[in-house]
Ligand SMILES: Cc1ncc(C[n+]2csc(CCOP(=O)(O)OP(=O)(O)O)c2C)c(N)n1
Ligand code: SF4
């Protein structure tokens with residue numbers, strides 16, 4: 028961690044967004060992670076995305092499990108309520124929170140240990156339920172906080188810091204999310220902010236379960252030669268399939284591209300995503316093709332990144348449960364409690 | 379003559395559709411104004427194993443379970459010998475004499491009715507033959523016990539409303555049994571029902587349905603649950619009532635969310651997430667689920683998040699006796715989770731109290747900002763009880779506890795989530811989304827200071843932990859006080875009971891008085907124990923603690939929490955999984971005071 032605390036005054040010339048806020052307004056407490064930890068870059072990307080989206084920070088709730096990654100919600104958006112829950116169970120807490128108030132934006136941050144091992148069940152079911160949230164896994168292939176054990180996302184070919192072999196098949200959370208019906212699935216890299224920020228913006232705007240698997244190297248326990256989750260390896264083997272441009276609704280798209288290279292998608296809030304194909308073979312609307320593509324590339328030692336799958340048609344959990352559009356937590360006695368006459372009628376029916 | 383004082387027992391094969399026919403008999407007796415206590419004693423099985431249904435009728439209102447069967451409806455050859463043996467001398471057995479049975483006992487009266495032959499003559503389809511045989515024996519009983527057949531007919535018509543064919547067939551089956559019996563036997567027997575007004579304005583309902591209704595009236599909006607006997611019917615009841623009473627008029631959409639979770643960990647996690655975000659949320663489970671929820675309960679305790687949990691206790695340990703009743707999760711709930719934790723527990727004794735305590739639980743959880751566990755059990759939860767009407771003060775508002783809104787935050791210099799502003803140990807909370815600048819905080823299970831910041835400073839942690847104790851002490855004055863049996867105040871012996879055991883206590887006290895053993899009784903309704911609990915114990919030389927577990931868990935809790943000399947508290951333990959009988963309680967207490975025949979203070983049947 029760095030011991031230099033950030034000054035809190037605002038420079039008058041700091042850029043402001045439409046809410047009159049600066050990036051500083053979206054920051055959090057000082058990080059206590061190791062200097063250079065990938066997770067801090069993800070936090071910075073979240074700050075940038077929220078700033079650019081003009082999000083009022085207090086209308087966002089951030090939740091996490093346990094791990095170095097799960098600590099990060101303290102390090103961004105200090106004006107948002109946060110909930111650091113228990114190991115592997117952020118998904119259920121986020122689901123409950125989501126049901127209680129439909130008017131907030133929900134961001135869950137987890138680690139590969141938190142999600143792919145102890146929390147695999149809850150993750151799978153949050154995906155299936157299409158909980159309306161952004162779920163970020165800061166994936167470093169290791170358990171950082173407990174000092175470097177292999178995690179379940181660690182590739183079979185990846186070796187440990189002391190040369191240990193990894194005998195077990197890796198879980199690809201992005202592939203799993205596509206298979207389980209997530210409506211927005213992406214993979215990013217903490218070292219590629221240009222790619223990550225638009226992905227986060229799109230995911231925050233998307234209605235439904237948006238999953239981003241961010242490869243986020245652990246500089247302390249899994250950044251050595253031979254690790255497939257090191258900065259160097261990911262930088263050299265990253266294969267981006269789609270570049271994502273987030274276009275606010277008041278802007279017009281000016282750049283032009285050749286036919287077949289661009290896909291425009293309108294999101295829930297009328298903003299658009301312009302997806303530029305970097306590989307003309309790739310179709311982000313085809314789950315089977317996406318999974319095959321990712322696995323093929325994986326077999327060649329490549330890490331496929333970018334927006335992997337998008338479906339703007341499915342209902343979210345609240346829609347599936349046919350819920351009211353009013354936040355449940357705003358309803359009072361008059362809305363929730365049947366009258367004394369109803370109670371009396373119930374008593375009569377039980378005699 | 380056993381008019382309006384008897385026990386009727388049905389022995390059936392599980393899955394044969396007998397349950398609804400048997401319940402019909404119980405409800406008809408209730409409708410005639412006689413208090414009844416039906417007990418469904420069922421196996422953990424879908425089809426084939428023996429299952430029993432007992433109906434105790436008692437004009438005196440003694441509705442604990444009673445052994446000694448006055449009339450046995452013996453429809454299961456598998457359990458025949460035991461069933462016959464459980465009949466009192468002078469009692470009756472109704473059986474299907476299509477298949478001849480021989481009797482070892484000459485002190486009971488056999489009533490053979492060719493049920494199968496009569497029913498098969500009229501009905502063709504095998505499933506119909508099976509179901510209508512049950513209805514036919516209801517007809518037989520209506521004649522033998524003098525149950526108002528008009529009431530039965532009306533109940534059948536109500537049950538199958540809109541399905542005229544079904545009504546006609548059921549009524550025919552009913553008449554087949556009834557007419558044969560009236561023609562063949564001298565009716566009614568000396569075991570019989572007579573119309574009465576002993577039930578007053580009582581209702582008949584299961585505890586789980588009453589608790590589900592309580593959640594509806596308490597304004598619960600989020601329920602997350604995982605199926606487990608005997609709690610499943612609570613979530614299902616909530617869903618049923620919500621679908622009737624919680625639909626938004628203008629849109630037809632639901633003002634509630636019910637999620638069948640992937641396991642109990644997720645169920646409690648969702649409830650906690652919703653509670654954190656300002657909704658009234660609950661889950662319902664039983665022992666195995668409680669074990670799984672432990673870690674989350676500790677989080678809710680430490681992060682101070684309101685959540686309501688219904689524990690419909692069943693026989694433990696482990697998977698235990700899933701379809702039998704016990705009170706054996708007292709310790710595991712009072713101190714659920716690692717570290718120093720304590721949870722508010724409520725102990726309803728009947729369905730009416732399940733309803734009232736459900737409402738109480740949501741207020742308490744939000745007032746105290748902590749989990750509240752409603753400790754029901756299978757006996758209360760899954761059996762119909764004759765119980766007081768469901769009651770709620772129409773002027774009562776929800777107590778949402780200390781929640782600051784935007785104006786409240788603006789009035790503050792600095793918000794501290796865990797500051798003890800009022801000295802009662804209960805801090806102020808805010809819901810996410812309240813204010814653009816103020817009031818956000820970080821909920822965490824890690825040690826934190828008064829401003830919710832992470833800290834490893836041991837003295838701060840001690841301060842927070844001690845405040846939590848102060849808060850628990852505040853809860854002591856908010857929870858429902860104990861209630862007393864009034865008749866023998868001033869005895870040297872006392873008796874403490876709680877939950878479903880209460881059904882057997884008035885009768886047990888009468889039996890004890892008849893044996894010249896005078897006992898004062900107190901029914902616990904909550905944990906933490908209000909101060910008067912210790913006063914009651916100190917006012918008596920010896921206090922029997924009657925409970926349905928092996929280890930005297932409530933006794934241990936009393937010793938631990940009230941700083942009581944263990945020698946004062948005598949364990950009376952009944953944990954065979956059946957609802958407690960007054961006879962058993964009386965025998966064990968008599969033995970403990972040296973008046974009786976049974977040896978020892980504990981008993982596993
Ligand atoms: C129930 C439980 N078991 C074990 C732990 C210990 N634990 C803390 S963090 C962690 C692994 C975290 O790994 P990951 O989610 O990948 O986060 P990272 O630190 O790598 O970012 C473990 C096993 C715990 N907190 N709770
Ligand atoms: S141990 Fe690894 S994951 Fe944890 S803070 Fe350090 S670099 Fe990041």
Ligand SMILES: [Mg+2]
Nearest residue numbers: 138139140169
């Ligand atoms: Mg990790």
